[in-house]
Amino acid sequence: MAQKSFTSLARKTLLRRGRAILRLRQDYGDSKAAGDGPDYLVGLSDAERHELEEVHAALERIERGIFGRCEDCGVDINRERLAPRPYLRTCSACDNKTVEVPVNVARV
Numbered sequence: 001m002a003q004k005s006f007t008s009l010a011r012k013t014l015l016r017r018g019r020a021i022l023r024l025r026q027d028y029g030d031s032k033a034a035g036d037g038p039d040y041l042v043g044l045s046d047a048e049r050h051e052l053e054e055v056h057a058a059l060e061r062i063e064r065g066i067f068g069r070c071e072d073c074g075v076d077i078n079r080e081r082l083a084p085r086p087y088l089r090t091c092s093a094c095d096n097k098t099v100e101v102p103v104n105v106a107r108v
């Protein structure tokens with residue numbers, strides 16, 4: 001598959017995921033308009049908020065043309081790994097090196 005079509009597929013997956021997270025929130029009974037300032041995050045769990053941030057970050061990487069590259073070592077992340085979770089930041093080798101730590105307790 002060409003890089004371009006893979007990226008646009010990943011973009012679609014990300015947008016769908018982002019919408020699904022926000023729809024989830026609306027289903028929890030918030031009547032405010034979606035996508036209206038920072039308020040649109042109100043009612044999301046920490047995990048949903050974090051995933052939404054990852055989705056946005058991945059979309060930004062697509063815009064910048066660095067999508068699919070490992071943030072640690074710079075190699076292209078395996079597409080079979082990336083396709084179902086396009087917001088991944090690291091390749092499997094780097095992923096195995098570091099145990100995933102929530103952002104707010106990451107060591108400095």
Ligand SMILES: [Zn+2]
Nearest residue numbers: 070073091094
């Ligand atoms: Zn890596």
